[in-house]
Amino acid sequence: MSSDEYRKLSKSEISQNMSRVKKWKLVEGKLHREYKFKSFEDAISFMERSSLEIVKLDHHPEWFNVYNIVNVDLVTHDVGGISNYDFMLAEKLEEIASMFKAR
Numbered sequence: 001m002s003s004d005e006y007r008k009l010s011k012s013e014i015s016q017n018m019s020r021v022k023k024w025k026l027v028e029g030k031l032h033r034e035y036k037f038k039s040f041e042d043a044i045s046f047m048e049r050s051s052l053e054i055v056k057l058d059h060h061p062e063w064f065n066v067y068n069i070v071n072v073d074l075v076t077h078d079v080g081g082i083s084n085y086d087f088m089l090a091e092k093l094e095e096i097a098s099m100f101k102a103r
Contacts (some may be wrong), residue, residue, distance in 0.1 A: 008081040021090040030062070031074040031086050033093070035102040042100045043068050049099070053092045059085045061093075 009017070014026065024033045037043040043065055054060055062073040074090055076083035 006076070006079065006083055006085060008076070008079040009083060014082050017084075017087050020072060020087050021094065023094070024090055027073070029075065029081065031082060032092055033072050033090065035070045035072070035097050036070045037070070037100055037102050040067050040093050042102075046097055046100050048103065049096050050093055053096065054089065057085060057089055057092070061089065071078050 001017050018024070021031065035046065037046060047063070047065060049069060064071045072093060074086040075081065076085055
């Protein structure tokens with residue numbers, strides 16, 4: 001991890017980076033996204049496929065699944081806020097979710 005990627009971003013930097021992840025919102029100091037899939041199987045497959053990227057980045061989401069919905073919250077606990085790693089993971093999750101035609 002480079003030190004620039006692994007630091008708490010300012011409010012201004014977070015605002016500038018939100019265009020990278022258009023479907024994500026800021027909720028309670030975290031990047032938040034709700035994915036809706038066609039089926040439970042697709043939701044779980046998304047989580048399994050995402051786990052490969054999560055391990056590569058060594059950056060783990062807070063996520064929750066009920067049937068075909070996966071809620072994801074991203075924050076870098078070690079720096080006490082949102083870092084570039086959160087945006088990097090959000091972009092990867094968007095790529096993977098698109099394979100499953102998530103909304």
